[in-house]
Amino acid sequence: DAKTTQPNSMESNEEEPVHLPCNHSTISGTDYIHWYRQLPSQGPEYVIHGLTSNVNNRMASLAIAEDRKSSTLILHRATLRDAAVYYCILRDWGTYKYIFGTGTRLKVLA
């Protein structure tokens, strides 16, 4: 299974953009890139996903490198409520299975 690598932790100031990187150099052509986040004392929640093109939704943007070996989750204006562990996950299109990494703990400073 392809793996993802993320920094253990990052810090951001409130109301500033945050760029959370993820490396997935062994990604296959049929792997989707998903991002989830886990707020304290809660289960993970879906943030965004993509295959090849950049994606935007109300929560975030996903920028995918042209060679697909890396991606970046962009939070446009971090708030204190965005403090969470962010997981970058690969999923083969044909399976139900997510491969979770250990995630990046984002700390947002007031």
Added chain:
Amino acid sequence: DVKVTQSSRYLVKRTGEKVFLECVQDMDHENMFWYRQDPGLGLRLIYFSYDVKMKEKGDIPEGYSVSREKKERFSLILESASTNQTSMYLCASSSSGTGFWEQYFGPGTRLTVT
């Protein structure tokens, strides 16, 4: 609002006990999953089910079994609990109709085996 509920937030059991963790979803989802979450290891898939009475092993099924008699309910069973099964257990569900894009997670059950 989409909802996945788990029977307990916290559970303490003794070594050797049989333990049942229950998960219920109200979204009519076909797929349900059990994960365990341990510090430094992320989430690891134990079992999943893509239909009633259907199940498949995940990455770490040893010491666990599952039951899905009704579409909305997925149970994780620890036949004989051991201390190395102390962990956070998370249940999730997803719809096959959306192409598995999104898994909805419950709040988790923190199990301590003493």
